[in-house]
Amino acid sequence: MTETIIRAKNVGYETENTLILKNINFEISKKDFVGIIGPNGAGKSTLIKILLGEIEGYTGDVEIRGKIGYVPQHDFIDKTFPISALEVVLMGLYKETGILRRFKKEHINRALEVMKILEIDKLKNRKVGKLSGGEYQRLMLSRALVSGPDILILDEPEAGVDKKGQKLFYNLMKKLNEEQGITVILVSHDISMIFSETNKVMCLNRTLHCHKNTSEMNRDDFKKIYSDSLEMLVHIDEPLKVVSRND
Amino acid sequence: MTELFSYDFMVYAVTAALLSGISCSVLSNYIVLKKMEFIGDGAGHTAFGGIALAILMGWNLNLVSVITGVIFALSIYFVSKKQKVNENSIIGILLSLSMALGVIFISLKKGYTPEIDGYLFGDILMVSETDIKILAVVFSAIIISVILFNKELKYYAFNQRMAKIYGVPVNAVNFLFLLTVSVVVVTSVKIIGIILVTALLLTPGIIAKMWAGTLNHMIIISSVVGTVSSVLGIIAAYYFNIPPGPSIVVTMFGFFLISFLIKNIYTKIKK
Numbered sequence: 001m002t003e004t005i006i007r008a009k010n011v012g013y014e015t016e017n018t019l020i021l022k023n024i025n026f027e028i029s030k031k032d033f034v035g036i037i038g039p040n041g042a043g044k045s046t047l048i049k050i051l052l053g054e055i056e057g058y059t060g061d062v063e064i065r066g067k068i069g070y071v072p073q074h075d076f077i078d079k080t081f082p083i084s085a086l087e088v089v090l091m092g093l094y095k096e097t098g099i100l101r102r103f104k105k106e107h108i109n110r111a112l113e114v115m116k117i118l119e120i121d122k123l124k125n126r127k128v129g130k131l132s133g134g135e136y137q138r139l140m141l142s143r144a145l146v147s148g149p150d151i152l153i154l155d156e157p158e159a160g161v162d163k164k165g166q167k168l169f170y171n172l173m174k175k176l177n178e179e180q181g182i183t184v185i186l187v188s189h190d191i192s193m194i195f196s197e198t199n200k201v202m203c204l205n206r207t208l209h210c211h212k213n214t215s216e217m218n219r220d221d222f223k224k225i226y227s228d229s230l231e232m233l234v235h236i237d238e239p240l241k242v243v244s245r246n247d
Numbered sequence: 248m249t250e251l252f253s254y255d256f257m258v259y260a261v262t263a264a265l266l267s268g269i270s271c272s273v274l275s276n277y278i279v280l281k282k283m284e285f286i287g288d289g290a291g292h293t294a295f296g297g298i299a300l301a302i303l304m305g306w307n308l309n310l311v312s313v314i315t316g317v318i319f320a321l322s323i324y325f326v327s328k329k330q331k332v333n334e335n336s337i338i339g340i341l342l343s344l345s346m347a348l349g350v351i352f353i354s355l356k357k358g359y360t361p362e363i364d365g366y367l368f369g370d371i372l373m374v375s376e377t378d379i380k381i382l383a384v385v386f387s388a389i390i391i392s393v394i395l396f397n398k399e400l401k402y403y404a405f406n407q408r409m410a411k412i413y414g415v416p417v418n419a420v421n422f423l424f425l426l427t428v429s430v431v432v433v434t435s436v437k438i439i440g441i442i443l444v445t446a447l448l449l450t451p452g453i454i455a456k457m458w459a460g461t462l463n464h465m466i467i468i469s470s471v472v473g474t475v476s477s478v479l480g481i482i483a484a485y486y487f488n489i490p491p492g493p494s495i496v497v498t499m500f501g502f503f504l505i506s507f508l509i510k511n512i513y514t515k516i517k518k
């Protein structure tokens with residue numbers, strides 16, 4: 001029995017007379033590991049903003065049955081901002097503070113617990129600007145996880161992380177998905193990873209082109225969907241790579 | 248030194264300079280962190296139009312400047328919320344409009360208007376008991392807000408979008424912040440002047456950011472900088488017979504220079 005956790009029906013979004021999204025229909029079940037791919041400017045981040053409730057004025061229906069944790073796309077920050085890693089993670093618990101909006105011992109312990117799992121607890125007092133790319137990525141993930149979400153949405157979380165760090169990060173996603181039963185939605189340009197790790201792939205370019213099991217999707221399908229809407233470079237051997245105009 | 252404070256006007260001057268200096272210093276942290284450097288200039292110059300109108304019509308200056316400040320804050324808030332026009336663009340437009348109106352109002356007033364100089368560069372001799380009371384209220388409001396809304400202000404300054412997603416009422420914080428800055432600026436013009444108030448709204452925060460590990464440390468460091476430069480600036484003004492507003496600004500710049508040099512030497516040694 002698969003239980004639907006997110007359902008989008010005929011979702012569309014237009015701003016300043018430009019069409020950003022059109023005819024988006026999909027269902028995501030509990031414990032799915034969904035990959036979203038598509039060229040730059042395809043509307044991936046916009047779709048996520050709609051799921052987060054950040055955008056008003058879209059058409060269609062979105063139904064979400066669970067708490068969302070979110071890791072933003074290259075969230076450029078001021079490297080000299082005097083805020084510690086722990087303070088950033090606590091931001092994820094702001095909603096759970098009482099009327100006085102104080103963080104209690106319990107909140108701090110929960111934050112440290114998540115940071116420990118992601119191996120950044122020793123950096124709790126470090127200024128965020130002094131963290132490495134991989135540490136910063138795990139910090140963002142800690143903040144997303146600290147409130148115990150049912151759904152984890154990550155928008156191109158690979159920025160500034162080396163290949164080895166990326167691999168570890170994907171394994172972590174996999175673990176959260178399999179062991180904790182968290183539904184993961186991952187926007188990424190790393191297509192080989194998307195194909196090997198996820199159980200559903202969504203190809204987005206203004207509208208949703210496909211939504212199938214990865215096994216049902218082959219390179220020819222992929223080429224057909226994409227070739228007329230972007231310049232695509234497929235290395236016939238390994239690995240599959242998409243290059244959009246902006247790259 | 249004791250003789251200095253035997254004059255009523257000096258006691259007023261120092262009290263006013265302290266209240267306005269610390270208020271501006273505390274706000275400067277958020278202005279620097281949020282990179283809203285232009286706001287002080289904008290609010291100050293915009294106040295000029297209101298002040299000139301009040302002088303022309305013979306209205307209550309404090310009231311008119313506070314109203315001007317509120318209008319300024321409201322305009323920035325609502326126009327920039329639409330996201331079609333950048334915040335700094337609106338500030339730039341309002342700033343020059345209000346200055347232009349101010350100059351027109353003054354030209355309409357027959358005869359010489361000596362007070363105007365005082366508002367441009369500050370004239371601490373103009374400070375009245377009422378001014379001190381207003382400054383004290385603004386000062387207390389700022390200190391209480393920074394304590395009560397410490398977290399909200401921190402997350403708002405750090406990342407407004409993510410703060411909003413995590414439930415921080417950023418729209419309210421943003422509006423109240425703009426409002427506070429505008430009111431502080433218009434109530435500080437007698438001490439520091441329209442042209443110079445920007446210095447008070449930037450320098451303490453910039454110095455504090457060089458050294459602080461947390462935002463709260465930054466608030467403390469900037470307040471100390473604000474306190475010491477206000478008092479030293481006024482004492483220097485008295486002894487050298489120079490205008491106090493510019494004297495405070497120059498003192499503050501001195502602290503910035505010292506801090507900058509020490510910081511550079513310190514980082515060189517650490518390497």
Ligand SMILES: Nc1ncnc2c1ncn2[C@@H]1O[C@H](COP(=O)(O)OP(=O)(O)O)[C@@H](O)[C@H]1O
Pocket residue numbers: 015016020038039040041042043044045046047
């Ligand atoms: N606030 C906005 N106003 C107008 N256009 C926007 C806005 N945000 C994004 N867009 C446009 O919407 C399209 C999709 O953007 P985005 O969702 O960020 O794409 P992706 O994340 O797939 O790269 C782009 O063409 C972008 O220029």
Ligand SMILES: [Mg+2]
Pocket residue numbers: 044045046073155
């Ligand atoms: Mg994007």
